[in-house]
Each structure stands twice: as structure tokens, then as C-alpha cells.
Amino acid sequence: MTIAEKNTAELNETQDANAVELNGVHIAFSLPDGGIYEAVGETNLVVSDREFVAIVGPTGCGKSTLLNATAGLLKPAQGQVRTFAKPLSGLNKHAGYLFQQDSLMPWKTAIDNVAIGLEVSGTSRREALEQARIWLGKVGLSAFADRYPHMLSGGQRKRVGLAQVLIRHPKILLMDEPFGPLDAQTRLIMGDLLLSLWSADRKAVMFVTHDLDEAIGLADRVIIMSAGPSSRIIGNYTIPLKRPRNMADIKSEPQFHEVHREIWNALKEEVLKGYRQTEEVQS
Amino acid sequence: MNRLTLISLQVLVAVVVLVFWHIASTTTLIGNPKTISFFFAEPLAVGKRMVQWFMEGSIWYHLGITLTEAALAFIIGSLGGVIIGFWFARKPLLAAVFDPYVKAANALPRVVLAPIFALWLGLGIWSKVALGVTLVFFIVFFNVYQGVKEVSPAVLSNARMLGMNERQLLRHVYMPSALSWMFSSLHTSVGFAVVGAVVGEYLGSAAGLGYLIHEAESVFDVTGVFAGMFVLMGFVILVDWLVTLVENRLLVWRPKTSVISNR
Incomplete structure (x- = not known):
């Protein structure tokens, strides 16, 4: 632990071990024509333990790619991913990942989907089911335990996904536009649910979104990424809004608008650049 | 309505x-x-013949033989298809090497194998079982192979992030996905098991529905041919109904619309 502390102290000048450190990470994909596409260029990012970080950027800027690298699903072309002061090799055991797409096992009921995360790590089935029932209650789905995913609405499926990830008590929560496909009202409700679950036992969160309102409402810190290719971090804003927050009410606070204006001014440029690039590629 | x-x-x-x-x-x-x-033939005579068969009880023996052959063909073919399908899907090199041979074997109209099987295995039930197996195997094999290959990448990544090892992935992700593909082709594979049995009997045997029809045909007993056809039809409908029952139980997790569009 002392070595770990020394390492992180050198890197970040704080005493607690950082949940995630991306040091000079580059991520590239080989293209079918033999070329190489660099999705993410030179990125340095530190997420402290218990910190909620939102990552915002124009579409196709490699936000998800960054999460995949943190999860260990993707190996960076260059640089290093560290998690709790250890270099990452293989999958990130500390991380729980809520994917953008539907990723529940369609052949398992809601409760089995939630219980499986405990079962695979050796918890008895009875105990896992008991825990799963508690977690389904926390996400407000007690009555839907025996439904299969196709019998649930999009929002309900995301709730099951949240319970599935959180039941394992990951120290890092990675979320890739988790509420993207949901309608505006459901997004607000899901945001509040996430905040209430998160404030119970603060984990480090990396939350990718393209919705700036959502990012400011949820996070301690908002990271802005530039348009790809070779996108980089171009902005880092601490959100001074008090907690506990309420997703619907927070938008009427003047401070929210100040922060929003400041970040939007930085982001606007990049969004337009992103659009121009897609158009150039298409024409 | x-x-x-x-x-x-x-x-x-x-x-x-x-x-x-x-x-x-x-x-x-x-x-x-x-x-x-x-x-x-005449419908009343055909009906009378069928009643006669069932009253005498002679038909049960033939039905039993055909059912046994079809059931054995289905079980052996499915087991083989599941095992080989899984193996190939998990070992891409193996699949790539054997790909042209699998395609060639599947392209062959299986009826031409019947005389060979009769030669190898005699005129008893096993030559019919073998014919049925060659039909069932490929259907199950292709479906299981596809089922393993087409696991949604999101579901797979999610399962891995939830801490599953290879064995657990096999049990909780690959197996259910492959089996769901197999079950959705159950009607086809069961149907082909019956086809294998009846065609085999027709081409050379001493018992079974195919034999019955062939016997009637060889003496221009058209009434017998039609009666045999109707019994066979009823038998297949019954089997198909049973398959539907089994399928509804096994695929409860599937949205209903997709099951319909799969047929």
C-alpha cells in the first residue's frame, strides 16, 4: 500500500489511490484497407476514488473507446491505464460497466440477470437471489422480478442493468450513454435514481454522455473531448453545484446556467468541427 | 375473427x-x-381402410417403427450437431479448414445415400436412422454454429465484465444462445427426421409407414396409398403439435413476434 500511495502521490499529489489513471493513452484501430485510424490521441485523465466524472464530446470522438480501454476490453496502442495504482492487465476487476446497448441476457429473467453477477463469483444461488431481490427493490422493480427483458420497457431494462452492475459493488462504475435511448422524462428519473444510489456508497464514476445538461447535473467534474480523429481532452470543469441534487430542479439554478454557458462555449466549436468532418467524409 | x-x-x-x-x-x-x-381412390374407402387398420391394430406396429426411427435420428443428429457446431464455432481454424467439406456434404441430396446405408446397415431400422441423422445433423449444426457466432457483442462484453470465465460464458451465454437457435429450428429438424425415416422405409424395408405405402403402391392399391398418406399426415401433425408445446416451454424468454417471423 505504501508503494501504491507513493506512486499516486507522484502522479497526482493526493494521498488516496486514484480509481483510474490514463497516462498518455492513445487508441488506434486498424482499418480494413490496411491503414490505421487513431480514435483517441494522447490522453491523460485521473479519476479519484469516489469522484463522479462525466465525459462529454461530439459524436464519434472516442468517448466509448476511452471507457472500453478503462474496462480492459480494449488495449491502448500507447500509454498506460492504471487502476488503484496498479497497471491494468486484462479486464478491470474493479470496474462495473453499464453499456449503451441492451446487454442483459435475454434468456434470463430480471432477477436471474441481477443474481448472475454474484453467482459467477461463487455466491450460493439462494443468497444471490436474495441479494438480487433487494437490488431490484432499490431500482424500483420488485414487481418485475420474473419478467424476461423483452417484457420490460427500455427504462426498466436500464434499471435491471444498473442493479446487475451495482450488486457486485464495483469500485469503479463505467457508464456509456446509459440513458441515451430513453425519453427525456425517463432520463431525469434515471438520473435521480443513479444519484441516490451513488450517494449511498460513492464509487468512482466515468459517465459518458452527449447531453451537457445531464453531465452537469450528475457530475463533480465534466471533461470535454475534441472531435475525432485523434481526439483529446480539451476541457476540464469542476462543477460547483451542491449535493444532494435533483435533476429537474437543478436546471432552474442560476449557477447551473453559468457553468452550462461556460462549457457550451468551449464545446460549440468542437461540435461544429465534428459536423464539418463528417460532412467532408461523406461528400 | x-x-x-x-x-x-x-x-x-x-x-x-x-x-x-x-x-x-x-x-x-x-x-x-x-x-x-x-x-x-374414394374418400369413404380410404376412411374405411384407415378404420380397419386401427381396429385390427396392425398400424400401431408400423407407426411404432417409424416413430422409433425418427426419434433416434433426431436425438443422434441433434447431439452430433450441437457438439460439432459448438466445437467449430469456438475453433475458427477448424471451421475454416472443414468449411468446403461441410458445404459439399450438405449439398448432396441425401436420398442418394439411402441405398448405401441399406448396404452398410441392412434393411432394419438403422439404415433409416442413418438417413435421418444426415438430414437432422446439418440443420442443427448450422443453427448451433450461427447461434454461437451471433451472440450479441454487448451481451458478451457485459457477461465478461460481470466476471464470467470461459466455462461460465459457455454455460450462461453461448449455450442458451445456441440452443435458442436450435429450438427455433425444431420444427424443421423434427420434420426432417420423419422424412429420413419414411424415405428410408420407402426405398427398402420390412416395416414402417413408408413400407406400408410402398407395398400398397406396388399392387396398385391406391386406396392403401392414400390411407397410408393420411395416417402419415396425422402422425406428422401430432408430432408438430408436440414440438410446439415443447418450444413454447423452452423459449418463453423470446418475444412472441420474433418467433412468428422465424418460421
Whole structure:
């Protein structure tokens, strides 16, 4: 632990071990024509333990790619991913990942989907089911335990996904536009649910979104990424809004608008650049 | 439309066909009834023959033989298909090497194998089972292979992030996905198991529904041929209904619409 502390102290000048450190990470994909596409260029990012970080950027800027690298699903072309002061090799055991797409096992009921995360790590089935029932209650789905995913609405499926990830008590929560496909009202409700679950036992969160309102409402810190290719971090804003927050009410606070204006001014440029690039590629 | 109307309309179709058949084969309305009944038999005589078979009990023996052959073909073919399908899907090199041979074997019309199997395995049930296996195997094999290959990448990544090792992935992700593909092709594979059995019997045997039909045909007993066909039809419908029951139980997790569009 002392070595770990020394390492992180050198890197970040704080005493607690950082949940995630991306040091000079580059991520590239080989293209079918033999070329190489660099999705993410030179990125340095530190997420402290218990910190909620939102990552915002124009579409196709490699936000998800960054999460995949943190999860260990993707190996960076260059640089290093560290998690709790250890270099990452293989999958990130500390991380729980809520994917953008539907990723529940369609052949398992809601409760089995939630219980499986405990079962695979050796918890008895009875105990896992008991825990799963508690977690389904926390996400407000007690009555839907025996439904299969196709019998649930999009929002309900995301709730099951949240319970599935959180039941394992990951120290890092990675979320890739988790509420993207949901309608505006459901997004607000899901945001509040996430905040209430998160404030119970603060984990480090990396939350990718393209919705700036959502990012400011949820996070301690908002990271802005530039348009790809070779996108980089171009902005880092601490959100001074008090907690506990309420997703619907927070938008009427003047401070929210100040922060929003400041970040939007930085982001606007990049969004337009992103659009121009897609158009150039298409024409 | 409610259920009752639907059923009455369905029955009506059968009645109309039977009445037309009866009139054509017994009156001069369409043509010479002697000629027509020689080629198409008479519905009442066909019915009488079927009742006679069931009363005497001789048909049960033949049904039993055909059912045994079809069941064995289905079980052996499915097991083989599942095992090889899984193995190939998890070992891409193996799949790539054997790909042309699998395609070639599947392209061969299986009927031509019947004489070979009769030569190798005799005229008993095993030559029919073998023919059925060659039909069932490929259906199950391709479906299982596809099922393993087409696991949604998001579901797979999620399962890995939830801490599953290879064995657990196999049990909780690959296996259910592959089996769901296999089950959705259950109607086809069970149907082909019956086809294998009956065609095998038809081409050379001493028992079974195919044998019965072949025997009747060889003495121009058209009534016997039609009676055999109807018994076979009833048998297949019954088997298909059982498959539907099994399928509804096994695939409860599937949205109903996709099951319908799969057929």
C-alpha cells in the first residue's frame, strides 16, 4: 500500500489511490484497407476514488473507446491505464460497466440477470437471489422480478442493468450513454435514481454522455473531448453545484446556467468541427 | 375473427375438398368415376381402410417403427450437431479448414445415400436412422454454429465484465444462445427426421409407414396409398403439435413476434 500511495502521490499529489489513471493513452484501430485510424490521441485523465466524472464530446470522438480501454476490453496502442495504482492487465476487476446497448441476457429473467453477477463469483444461488431481490427493490422493480427483458420497457431494462452492475459493488462504475435511448422524462428519473444510489456508497464514476445538461447535473467534474480523429481532452470543469441534487430542479439554478454557458462555449466549436468532418467524409 | 369462426372455416375447407373428391370419384359429374377412383381412390374407402387398420391394430406396429426411427435420428443428429457446431464455432481454424467439406456434404441430396446405408446397415431400422441423422445433423449444426457466432457483442462484453470465465460464458451465454437457435429450428429438424425415416422405409424395408405405402403402391392399391398418406399426415401433425408445446416451454424468454417471423 505504501508503494501504491507513493506512486499516486507522484502522479497526482493526493494521498488516496486514484480509481483510474490514463497516462498518455492513445487508441488506434486498424482499418480494413490496411491503414490505421487513431480514435483517441494522447490522453491523460485521473479519476479519484469516489469522484463522479462525466465525459462529454461530439459524436464519434472516442468517448466509448476511452471507457472500453478503462474496462480492459480494449488495449491502448500507447500509454498506460492504471487502476488503484496498479497497471491494468486484462479486464478491470474493479470496474462495473453499464453499456449503451441492451446487454442483459435475454434468456434470463430480471432477477436471474441481477443474481448472475454474484453467482459467477461463487455466491450460493439462494443468497444471490436474495441479494438480487433487494437490488431490484432499490431500482424500483420488485414487481418485475420474473419478467424476461423483452417484457420490460427500455427504462426498466436500464434499471435491471444498473442493479446487475451495482450488486457486485464495483469500485469503479463505467457508464456509456446509459440513458441515451430513453425519453427525456425517463432520463431525469434515471438520473435521480443513479444519484441516490451513488450517494449511498460513492464509487468512482466515468459517465459518458452527449447531453451537457445531464453531465452537469450528475457530475463533480465534466471533461470535454475534441472531435475525432485523434481526439483529446480539451476541457476540464469542476462543477460547483451542491449535493444532494435533483435533476429537474437543478436546471432552474442560476449557477447551473453559468457553468452550462461556460462549457457550451468551449464545446460549440468542437461540435461544429465534428459536423464539418463528417460532412467532408461523406461528400 | 374469433376462434370459433376460424375453426369452422378451417373445417369447411376439409369438408368441401372431401365432398368434391367423393362426388368426383362416385358420380359422372366430372368424368368417368371408374377412372377417377382408380387414380385417386374414394374418400369413404380410404376412411374405411384407415378404420380397419386401427381396429385390427396392425398400424400401431408400423407407426411404432417409424416413430422409433425418427426419434433416434433426431436425438443422434441433434447431439452430433450441437457438439460439432459448438466445437467449430469456438475453433475458427477448424471451421475454416472443414468449411468446403461441410458445404459439399450438405449439398448432396441425401436420398442418394439411402441405398448405401441399406448396404452398410441392412434393411432394419438403422439404415433409416442413418438417413435421418444426415438430414437432422446439418440443420442443427448450422443453427448451433450461427447461434454461437451471433451472440450479441454487448451481451458478451457485459457477461465478461460481470466476471464470467470461459466455462461460465459457455454455460450462461453461448449455450442458451445456441440452443435458442436450435429450438427455433425444431420444427424443421423434427420434420426432417420423419422424412429420413419414411424415405428410408420407402426405398427398402420390412416395416414402417413408408413400407406400408410402398407395398400398397406396388399392387396398385391406391386406396392403401392414400390411407397410408393420411395416417402419415396425422402422425406428422401430432408430432408438430408436440414440438410446439415443447418450444413454447423452452423459449418463453423470446418475444412472441420474433418467433412468428422465424418460421
